[in-house]
Amino acid sequence: xxxxxxxxxxxxxxxxxxxxxxxxxxxxxxxxxxxxxxxxxxxxxxxxxxxxxxxxxxxxxxxxxxxxxxxxxxxxxxxxxxxxxxxxxxxxxxxxxx
Numbered sequence: 860x861x862x863x864x865x866x867x868x869x870x871x872x873x874x875x876x877x878x879x880x881x882x883x884x885x886x887x888x889x890x891x892x893x894x895x896x897x898x899x900x901x902x903x904x905x906x907x908x909x910x911x912x913x914x915x916x917x918x919x920x921x922x923x924x925x926x927x928x929x930x931x932x933x934x935x936x937x938x939x940x941x942x943x944x945x946x947x948x949x950x951x952x953x954x955x956x957x
Contacts, residue, residue: 862897863906870898870903870906874923877901877932882923884916896920 874880879898882887887893894916897907907915926932 865906865908867896867908868913870896870908870919871923871926872901873906874900874926874927875931877935878920879923879927879932882920882927884913884920886913896923909924940955 870879878900880901881899883897884894885897885907892913893910894913895908895910896916896919897905899905908919930932
């Protein structure tokens with residue numbers, strides 16, 4: 860399966876959109892100095908970063924895992940219906956603000 864190559868900040872945006880299900884870090888070399896972040900999406904596709912220093916990959920994956928744990932993606936309005944009036948003040952409609 861081919862993976863889509865992305866920047867780390869773009870992968871973090873996918874978490875905000877509620878698209879990421881899991882996040883992992885994979886090593887790129889034997890000395891374990893370079894790694895890439897791999898995320899599985901809700902469509903079973905995988906996206907990855909380029910090989911970056913292990914410290915940067917760890918920070919990106921840690922931030923993404925915290926966002927997943929907090930459920931940030933659940934707060935995005937994807938489709939919705941307005942079910943009532945959002946004006947809670949109940950003022951007159953012909954009022955003008957100066």
